Amino acid sequence: MAIKNAFYAQSGGVTAVINASAAGVIQTARKYPDQIGKVYAGRNGIIGALKEELIDTSLESDESIEALIHTPGGAFGSCRHKLKNISENAREYERLIEVFRAHDIGYFFYNGGGDSQDTAYKVSQMAERMGYPITCIGVPKTVDNDLPFTDCCPGFGSVGKYIATSTLEASLDIKSMCDTSTKVFILEVMGRHAGWIAAAGGLAGEQEGDAPHIILFPEVPFNREKFLERVDESVKNHGYCVVVASEGAQYEDGRFLAESGAKDAFGHTQLGGVAPALANMVKQALGHKYHWAVADYLQRSARHLASATDVEQAYAVGQAAVEMALAGKQALMPVIVREQSSPYRWRIGEANLSEVANQEKKMPIHFITDDGYGITKDCREYLQPLISGESFPPFDNGLPRVARLKNQLTEKKLKTEFSL
Amino acid sequence: MAIKNAFYAQSGGVTAVINASAAGVIQTARKYPDQIGKVYAGRNGIIGALKEELIDTSLESDESIEALIHTPGGAFGSCRHKLKNISENAREYERLIEVFRAHDIGYFFYNGGGDSQDTAYKVSQMAERMGYPITCIGVPKTVDNDLPFTDCCPGFGSVGKYIATSTLEASLDIKSMCDTSTKVFILEVMGRHAGWIAAAGGLAGEQEGDAPHIILFPEVPFNREKFLERVDESVKNHGYCVVVASEGAQYEDGRFLAESGAKDAFGHTQLGGVAPALANMVKQALGHKYHWAVADYLQRSARHLASATDVEQAYAVGQAAVEMALAGKQALMPVIVREQSSPYRWRIGEANLSEVANQEKKMPIHFITDDGYGITKDCREYLQPLISGESFPPFDNGLPRVARLKNQLTEKKLKTEFSL
Incomplete structure (x- = not known):
């Protein structure tokens, strides 16, 4: 198996633990140097790929990547840029593939909510159409907890x-x-x-x-x-x-x-x-x-008060995304499967990106009390494990210590600029 | 020296650490059973004294009192009730002394800001005038950091x-x-x-x-x-x-x-x-x-993110108040004295209540940058130690554990009700 580079991007509203997913991706990729070369991160999300602004994460120390686990926000930048349907804007998808090809990228990890999972799915379709082999795996994230198939959303x-x-x-x-x-x-x-x-x-x-x-x-x-x-x-x-x-x-x-x-x-x-x-x-x-x-x-x-369960799960979906990719899987998203609520037990499962896209999970009606103003026992049982455990960051001089990345861009290889 | 009871009340806006001061008062008082009998706490602050609603803290376990150290809010209730000048409203001061006399209270600890220190001072004056011996000690508290004489205010x-x-x-x-x-x-x-x-x-x-x-x-x-x-x-x-x-x-x-x-x-x-x-x-x-x-x-x-320095100082002023009272001092307030900023060293000092009352400490102008939009190096040096150190509360099921007090009132002894 040839060594291919990976591309990772953060998308949409950031969270206290999206960088833990980034750490999960990067640290896991670093464990397989014979399969994954560099992990490039999109500067400001998918826009970084379109503009060929690729952060070379191999220049970041192990300590810096580890520090991502306790750093809130999106360390590489995120964006609100939704790619349209391929039929409406094939140009953006083609550009992505061009950039991926230029930088020998064989793995695409997209960390976001419903829209982003949709994009990851479309990239996999376009790549197939253009005959460019790339593994596309979504990494779930949303504070709104509104993704389908997963028991809960990291963040x-x-x-x-x-x-x-x-x-x-x-x-x-x-x-x-x-x-x-x-x-x-x-x-x-x-x-x-x-x-x-x-x-x-x-x-x-x-x-x-x-x-x-x-x-x-x-x-x-x-x-x-x-x-x-x-x-x-x-x-x-x-x-x-x-x-x-x-x-x-x-x-x-x-x-x-x-x-x-x-x-x-x-x-x-x-x-x-x-x-x-x-x-x-x-x-x-x-x-x-x-x-x-x-x-x-x-x-x-508020990373200072993150749920330990959430931090673990955010890391785990990043790690699982890389492992799925290395296992030759395509167009999937790792999800959280609840095995039992008390004591809480969970494992990583899989969902098809084609099904995840653009579905919103609302609160089940039996989670809200009859008067409409409270939560039921079922709701408590669901929520309780998700907020459990503390994962305090280290502090220096009274403030949380956060990662300070170099975020150095790799040299561009394409001759053309891309305007959004 | 005869055993006398103590009265403690919380006043004005509560803080993340005012209960740590309460713990400082109560735990220290419990160490001197041959001098201090019961510690009564005013239900809703000084109003509790006026209405003769005295919480008997001797009914609370040592564990509950210890838990006050990590419980935000005012565990006995606080209030916004400023006593007027003695000349305008002698009746309130007289009532306080009556209640104190009825419950054999020889120590008055008042935990609050400038107004409260003023009240504590006036109580000491009225007691003297009425020939009732009571030791009045203020315990500083304010999130606004605006009390004079103390380097900083607990909270x-x-x-x-x-x-x-x-x-x-x-x-x-x-x-x-x-x-x-x-x-x-x-x-x-x-x-x-x-x-x-x-x-x-x-x-x-x-x-x-x-x-x-x-x-x-x-x-x-x-x-x-x-x-x-x-x-x-x-x-x-x-x-x-x-x-x-x-x-x-x-x-x-x-x-x-x-x-x-x-x-x-x-x-x-x-x-x-x-x-x-x-x-x-x-x-x-x-x-x-x-x-x-x-x-x-x-x-x-936000007790979950309290400064360890602040928690220690809040406890220390409560403890010092009792020790000052037992040392026969009158109409004082323990204050924080900064010995040096880096490494930070502080000790407890004393201020006269007569001087503390109703003074407000503003930011020194050299703490603000010339453009008016930032803080200077001096300001940083002052602030830095105050936010230093973490003092996370224990958590149960993902939430901070807080004290659940009985807050049982002692039986009234006076025949008259008091209306505010």
Whole structure:
């Protein structure tokens, strides 16, 4: 078997553990020098391949690659660039193959969500059509936990742990002071289409009356009156009310809560304003003193509080991707298979990229309580292992130590520039 | 020396480590059973004393008290209730003394900020006037780091560590994706009158070009044009711009940025909207894609990321308060004295409550760079040790373990109810 180089790229929104997947890919590839030559990483994801901006990871020390395991963000750069269908934009796929050919790349590892798995699949098709042999393996990643076939998505467990912990901690704060101060606290979390992250906030409450008292899911149409009634009830019964609100929370007609709030204030529709919109409702209708927080990027970059389970799984899918490629497999994505919940046992399985592409996994309806504001026992059982275990990074001078890569580009070989 | 009971109360905004001070008080008191009988804690702070709602901490196990060291929030409840001057409201002070007398309380430990130190001082004066012997010792606490005489305030170091870490982590996220996605990220932090917390965000940047690129302090008048220019410059030079904005950031004429923003949107003036207000400016003037986060209570309750230095100091001031009381001292507050910065050495000193009361310590002007947007080397040297060291709580099932107290009230002895 001839030695071929590999290409690895990060795609879409980054996570606290996507670099652990990168480490899984690179460290595993380094174990097979007779099969895999260099691992090139795309500078800013797939755009790096299109522009022939290939980071030569062989110039990074073993220590630097190891440090990726505890470094959040995307160490090689990621991008939001979705390749169109081959019929609409064959040119981009052809360019990819040209670049791969020029750099003798025989393995393509694409680390991302649904769109990226779709791209990886299309690259495998185009390569076949163009007669260029390349193994395409997807590496799953998404904080939204919305990929099909896999029990969970690397990246999600750590966000879940962060949101559950933050909900618990902030709740103790509000509870301390609710008699004379803030009575309602609203934490806005990510999840535009699926309520997985908001659901994880529910793990903070273990006993009757514990926060969070209300979870707002995108899956459950928002009803203003019912919501306010529940807030008031919680303040009456427990002295305070903690709300975990998904950024994707929406009215029955599909309007986002954030949208309406943000439009009033700033004349635009970017999401990210559910918390102030809800706070406004509470203030106007009930008059309770409130506070709100928007976790935004803090939640998906909080490597300092990553779930050990998540870190392990993120690494494992990177490692498995390389092993699958070396075993001659094609157009697959390693997935997490849950063998049992308690005690938690999981293993790596396989899914076909052709089936993964562009499917979204929503919360099962039996994970949400009948009133629409909480999580069920089944949901807890599902979520619990995913946030389990701690994987603290090393700290220097009070701050997490992060990888500082050289990120040196390899020399271009093609004569043509490519414009996106 | 006769055995006397002690009264301990938490006051004002709680912190990630105020319960460590409580543990310092209670554990130290338990070492001197021949001098200190029971430690009563005020239910919801000083209000508990006024209402004669005294939590009997002797009913809590040693394990529970030890667990306070890693439990955020105020375990006995805190409150925002400032006692007026004795001349205006002698009745409240008299009531306190009555309650203390009824429960044979000879020691008063008041854990709070400037207002609370003022109250502790006034109680000592009133007791003397009423001929009731009670030792009054303040225990410093404030995330705002604004107490005089002490080098730093317990509570601040942990917020600082949280904000510096969050800034670092989120910056890696933005940096990964700025080429095709978010270019400007704004993190709003606490600090209404002093920029200490925002300054701590500055520790995230170590090398030229590192985030944060702009810090907005309450101490430096906000200039819209200069700010936008700097944002654009940072995007041009580094590809992205990270802003850490104090909630107290204000225009030259004293208007809060948050105020104007919040008024537009919701018709009220509560602070907490600096980040969306700034995001709006960036969008309108520059058109860059942005994201913003508001850390709010998450920052002051984040015990999972507490600074070990802060936890130690919070405990130490609680312990020192009891030791000072037993040494016959009166109307003092233990303070942190910095002996040297590197390597960091500190010890406990003393300040007179009469002098502490109602003074606010602002950032020294030489801690802010000449352009008004960064921190100086002196500032770094001051802040660095305060965020140093980790003190992770134990975790169960993926979540921090917290103290679950009984918080049982002792029987009332007074016939009269007191209405606030």
